Amino acid sequence: MASSTKYLIDASAIYPLILKLREKVLLYEDNFVILDLTIYEVGNVVWKEYQRGKIRDPTSVMKMFEEIMGGVEKLNIGKGMLEIFEIAAKNNITFYDASYIYIARKRGLKLVTEDHDLLNFPEAISLETMFKELKIQ
Numbered sequence: 001m002a003s004s005t006k007y008l009i010d011a012s013a014i015y016p017l018i019l020k021l022r023e024k025v026l027l028y029e030d031n032f033v034i035l036d037l038t039i040y041e042v043g044n045v046v047w048k049e050y051q052r053g054k055i056r057d058p059t060s061v062m063k064m065f066e067e068i069m070g071g072v073e074k075l076n077i078g079k080g081m082l083e084i085f086e087i088a089a090k091n092n093i094t095f096y097d098a099s100y101i102y103i104a105r106k107r108g109l110k111l112v113t114e115d116h117d118l119l120n121f122p123e124a125i126s127l128e129t130m131f132k133e134l135k136i137q
Helices: 011-031 036-051 058-070 081-091 095-107 127-133
Strands: 007-009 032-035 073-075 110-112
Touching: 007 011, 007 095, 011 032, 011 036, 011 058, 011 127, 032 036, 032 095, 036 058, 036 073, 081 095, 095 110, 110 127
Parallel strands: 007 032, 007 110, 032 073
Antiparallel strands: none
């Protein structure tokens, strides 16, 4: 199941990735990296879904995400704020989205996203494409 390719999973791809793979996601965790800010974004989504009544047991959901994301390498932007700002300004995207592009470029990663704006970048691929590359049915 190991691949030499590393995939940077953004917040828009985490939930559908887990829905598709369930516990099998742990078999592929060495192929995945996330940004440290992805943890906050996932937590915020769970909180909002709980507030809307779409999640009844947020503790179980958070424990699941914590277990799955706990073994995944977490990256941060380091001293890349200016470069990220320049990517954001040049491409009219949020700083948040630009941080994913920046890290993908800097680390030579494929950015896995379901965000249509980010899919316009050459570094970005959809979950479906990643599943094909990893031969996941």
